[in-house]
Amino acid sequence: MERTFAIIKPDAVERNIIGKILEKVEGAGFRVVGMKKIQLSKAEAEGFYYVHSERPFFNDLCTFMSRSPVVVLALERENAIAKWREVMGATNPANADADTIRKEFGLSIEENTVHGSDSPESAAFEIPYFFSQLELL
Numbered sequence: 601m602e603r604t605f606a607i608i609k610p611d612a613v614e615r616n617i618i619g620k621i622l623e624k625v626e627g628a629g630f631r632v633v634g635m636k637k638i639q640l641s642k643a644e645a646e647g648f649y650y651v652h653s654e655r656p657f658f659n660d661l662c663t664f665m666s667r668s669p670v671v672v673l674a675l676e677r678e679n680a681i682a683k684w685r686e687v688m689g690a691t692n693p694a695n696a697d698a699d700t701i702r703k704e705f706g707l708s709i710e711e712n713t714v715h716g717s718d719s720p721e722s723a724a725f726e727i728p729y730f731f732s733q734l735e736l737l
């Protein structure tokens with residue numbers, strides 16, 4: 601069993617489609633081991649996305665991620681990290697495969713509905729960034 605970290609981003613929470621995303625999560629065989637709705641500060645978004653701090657889109661990304669609440673998720677299944685990336689689809693919804701979350705719900709390369717850890721190292725940073733041991737069940 602492996603764990604990954606996911607976010608239902610502001611564009612999705614604003615459109616009232618948390619349930620539709622969770623249906624995809626469970627439908628793809630993930631167990632929700634942690635879940636909460638939170639409002640990120642700009643600084644918290646910057647800390648979370650620190651690997652992108654030199655990218656041209658960094659400021660816009662952190663403004664977007666802190667403009668309204670998100671739902672953060674710790675997810676478990678076999679091969680969870682790669683599988684969740686597959687279920688999400690490509691970063692740019694225009695390039696995402698059919699039947700992926702970003703193809704179905706993504707609005708733009710930035711407002712692309714969901715986040716997923718890209719490696720075991722990322723998951724090991726991202727899960728404890730948001731969840732304490734006691735919140736993972």
Ligand code: RTP
Binds near residue numbers: 691715718
């Ligand atoms: P994520 O980290 O959110 O799961 O997405 P990802 O791995 O597919 O993409 P990444 O390269 O890590 O980029 C992080 C997020 O930054 C926004 N972005 N905007 N305007 C742009 O060119 C651009 N490129 C990326 C997206 O919200 C992307 O998910």
Ligand code: MG
Binds near residue numbers: 716718
């Ligand atoms: Mg990424």
